[in-house]
Amino acid sequence: MGGYESVTTPAGTFDAIKLRYILRLDDETFWRYPTQCDYVVWYAPSVGAMVREQKRSTWMQKGYASQGANFGQQMVYELVSYTAGK
Numbered sequence: 001m002g003g004y005e006s007v008t009t010p011a012g013t014f015d016a017i018k019l020r021y022i023l024r025l026d027d028e029t030f031w032r033y034p035t036q037c038d039y040v041v042w043y044a045p046s047v048g049a050m051v052r053e054q055k056r057s058t059w060m061q062k063g064y065a066s067q068g069a070n071f072g073q074q075m076v077y078e079l080v081s082y083t084a085g086k
Contacts, residue, residue: 046084
């Protein structure tokens with residue numbers, strides 16, 4: 001995954017570099033496994049900033065892993081307005 005991709009946001013359509021990064025947090029406790037994070041970012045060089053980002057994190061309670069009891073968060077950030085500078 002990666003490379004250039006066209007991405008559409010409320011601010012318009014941009015040619016962006018798609019990057020994916022995966023993290024494993026050091027937050028394991030006696031009752032749950034560590035949090036796994038899967039993030040995807042689209043950076044548009046013409047804007048000089050990120051225009052879209054998707055974040056997903058999951059964790060499982062110990063003893064329920066075989067039953068697929070996942071918990072976590074999902075978020076999407078998008079550029080909603082942009083005016084090119086002079």
